[in-house]
Amino acid sequence: MTTIDPAKTSLNYHHEQAAETHHHEHPDLRIPGVIVFLAAESMIFLGLFMAYIAFRAVTPDWPPEGTPKLELLLPGINTAILISSSFVIHNADTAIKKNDVKGLRLWFGVTALMGAVFLVGQLYEYFHLEFGLKTNIFASTFYVLTGFHGLHVCFGLILILAVLWRSRKPNHYNSEKHFGVEAAEIYWHFVDVIWIILFLLLYIL
């Protein structure tokens, strides 16, 4: 059997180097983490969408007889607001990459306002609908799907407000370091995309 003399190799070099580099920074993997998390989130929605499609497929009349027709005007406006808010929030990202905290605060503020208007519109619709959670299978799926999405909008809103709150501190966010801004933006886009599918499924198709 042969042996390798470590002294003859460049191994030792590595151990010297090792001592110096011991406590280097943990890599920042939060954005990949958010993306993977949203993959899981979208699977919950996919499951609920598939349930909706299945209920629809096995029910002879859809929506079941006696369900009042859904009003399209208010949800339509709501949809437009939510979709455009996705473009608005992107300005904030562009701003912070230029170190413009004021711009970040402005665009996040506008987005938060639009999100709030969406939620109020949603609640207004709930109170004026002529069917309740237990009216029939269509009504149940309608409320659960929109309600579950509404919770996500709420959470997105909280994220945005949290970023706004934290951005008061000078240099909390800058062009190098703005994970919170990015995460809130990605989440907001996600909520937006889910709404588009939901709107198509529940109101249009």
Place this chain on the structure above:
Amino acid sequence: MTQAAQIQEQANLPAHGQEPGDWKRYFSFSSDHKVIGIQYLVTTFFFYLVGGVLATMVRTELATPESDFVSREVYNSLFTVHATVMIFLWIVPAGTGGFGNYLVPLMIGARDMAFPKLNALAFWIIPPAGIMLLSSFFVGAPGAGWTNYPPLSLISGKAGEMIWILSVLLLGTSSILAAINFLVTIWKMRVPGMGWNQMPLFCWAMFATSILALIATPVLAGALILLSFDVLIGTAFFNPTGGGDPIVYQHLFWFYSHPAVYIMILPVFGMISDIISVHARKPIFGYKAIAYSSLAICGLGLIVWVHHMFTSGTPPWMRMFFMITTMIIAVPTGIKIFSWLATLWGGKLDGSSALLFAMGFISLFVIGGISGVMVASVPFDIHVHDTYFVVAHLHYVLFGGSVFGLYAGFYHWFPKITGRMMDETWGKVHFWLSFVGFNLAFMPMHKLGLEGMNRRIAEYDPKFATLNLICTIGAFLLAISTIPFIVNAAWSWLRGEPAGDNPWRGLTLEWMTTSPPPVENFDADPILATGPYDYGMGSRSTEVDVPFSDADDPALSAGPSSTLRAKPDPVVAADPSDRGTESHNR
């Protein structure tokens, strides 16, 4: 010692990092992946014992044809909670959270998981969820089976159902959080020079498992949210009297719960690949075949769920589709089995308890796998659906497969985790008691099922009495078999023979640090001087200076100089005959 091991060990002197703290850290919100791994393993093993007690009570009831040990309602709760505990609180979290957390960062040469605090959170969800589930016995435990099919689950006790739903939702959340962590860790934190195809196979298995957990678990959450509306508020998603459809629940449930089978077995497949190669002192046969077949199982596993519903009024075309996809899964699984057999073939088997359990795993899993292909075929399944044949099949894969594999993992990595060896004699006693007890308990169930004995019923036809008594004796033997393991593990942890850093002469990176490893695992990024499975490849006859690393570019450190490369860089190749003048790597 083989030369490969020598190269690998000399390239990685044991770390002398910070000593881990005292025992109190195991009861804290520690973010060290090794502490969390041990927390998972010990907690889930505790729940395994609880599930085992429930199973023993089930078998005691079934020792005689009459319902004499417990009432029928309690019997229903016993098997429901037994299955829920074993699946959600033992096999899933032990394989992924326990071994995954402990081993993945070590194996890929990382200091910790990608999100250490999230990792701790994922663990600390488990004990409250488990305690909540068990506390349901005080308010009327769930009794609709672990599948909790409506409408049965809508008419049994509400408190028990809601407790079941909540604890499974919590455990599912924990599982999703863990999956996020594993995916990002394996994706982004491999040591420089470790490409996908230099990863130990356990990491491949954990990657595939995490994809499954990430995709499938949320769908179960969706189903349980709808079910809880039905139970609590009285909507009619799954209630046919209100226009709902219970079959939709079955689809959503099995969309998770069939992949859950692979979530339970894939980590074990990975562990077995590592264990067999080390203890047979041979390179793993078909590294890529094993690695990629995990991904194939992951992909196929998502499109087979309806085979649980062949008798649920499923249309014939759908049955046909799912029968075929289910049978195709036998192909990647078979690839693994034959690769393990080929690894064992001609190997220098050391006969340790870890290897015994690994070989026991193969033999039992093959039986469970074959009965799996049998129940995949529609006509056969219609005959045996909801009979003890299915019970036999699932215990051969989940107990003979997953649990034997987990035991193999315990024996193999115990020295690394505790720094002490387990006692081999008691390990072998444990193995033989388990192996005999297991087959005694579950083999006769095949026959019972074929003769038509229904599962989930406390009473049965007296003609089944003899075989059932044999099953019960086997189950008691199985229960007794855990005692030598517990005593052995506890004694060895305190008083066992010191293990040294690398008692099995393994090549994967977890052996390239101290036992137990210090906080942050390594002093520096460890170096891959060999591949993960280069056992018995040290026959090179001349001594050569091997420049293991490129000082200017650490990313190449394991690359061109690795002795395991098919095409070594001609400038720095370890073997002079591979050397040339022109480098083709830069």
